[in-house]
Amino acid sequence: MKYEDVVYARRAINFFDPEKDVSEEMLDKVISLAAQAPSGFNLQPWNLMILRDKAKKEKLQALAWNQPKVSEAPITLIVLADMDGWKSGHPTVEKNWKEMIASGSMTEDKRDWFLNATQSLYRWSDAANVAFAVKNASFFSMALMYAATNYGLETHPMDGFDHEGVKKAFNIPDNFWIPVLISLGYRKPGVELHDSKWRKTVEDIKITFPEG
Numbered sequence: 001m002k003y004e005d006v007v008y009a010r011r012a013i014n015f016f017d018p019e020k021d022v023s024e025e026m027l028d029k030v031i032s033l034a035a036q037a038p039s040g041f042n043l044q045p046w047n048l049m050i051l052r053d054k055a056k057k058e059k060l061q062a063l064a065w066n067q068p069k070v071s072e073a074p075i076t077l078i079v080l081a082d083m084d085g086w087k088s089g090h091p092t093v094e095k096n097w098k099e100m101i102a103s104g105s106m107t108e109d110k111r112d113w114f115l116n117a118t119q120s121l122y123r124w125s126d127a128a129n130v131a132f133a134v135k136n137a138s139f140f141s142m143a144l145m146y147a148a149t150n151y152g153l154e155t156h157p158m159d160g161f162d163h164e165g166v167k168k169a170f171n172i173p174d175n176f177w178i179p180v181l182i183s184l185g186y187r188k189p190g191v192e193l194h195d196s197k198w199r200k201t202v203e204d205i206k207i208t209f210p211e212g
């Protein structure tokens with residue numbers, strides 16, 4: 001699909017076909033396309049918990065405003081944003097460091113500079129730490145939804161859920177923030193979509209502030 005077609009075809013879908021599964025191969029294709037999303041210093045602080053099991057999805061649904069799509073979709077994803085994903089010793093940080101050295105974009109003597117740079121950007125406050133993880137995982141989430149649309153799948157992002165309750169129920173460690181849940185599957189046959197919702201205009205989006 002052309003990019004513009006993908007963008008206009010993606011909709012937050014409420015009615016999934018519970019009979020039509022998404023194969024593991026298809027899911028992997030979606031994830032590997034989404035994995036091309038950009039991230040600060042290429043740190044990629046995101047993970048996915050993949051829920052296919054009906055009982056697990058129902059457990060999640062009960063913590064997500066009882067939204068039926070959570071268990072009707074063949075897959076619901078818990079997107080995890082890793083707040084430790086900038087720290088020295090973290091496996092992805094170390095892998096990233098090795099890759100940067102191997103590609104020549106970084107030299108060994110810059111290690112302290114690199115660690116100080118990530119610390120100063122991402123850990124100057126608790127809010128900055130959450131923002132680091134959530135902004136990157138949100139780019140990944142958007143990329144995942146467009147990837148799904150590209151392959152003829154439907155998605156629905158949700159932040160209507162009990163954050164702490166989901167963490168507890170699914171044993172999610174404290175270094176993770178959950179920016180969003182995403183249901184993934186095929187649209188239920190016979191369900192008509194409403195017209196696309198309104199969007200802010202380009203002029204609404206552009207803004208300036210008087211400089212002091």
Ligand SMILES: Cc1cc2nc3c(=O)[nH]c(=O)nc-3n(C[C@H](O)[C@H](O)[C@H](O)COP(=O)(O)O)c2cc1C
Nearest residue numbers: 010011012013067157158159160161179180196197
């Ligand atoms: C971060 C985020 C959280 C959302 N949470 C919910 C939700 O909990 N329940 C729901 O029905 N829709 C949720 N939505 C879907 C939005 O309502 C929907 O994307 C928006 O109305 C625009 O519609 P469209 O995606 O079909 O263009 C969420 C969307 C985003 C991006």
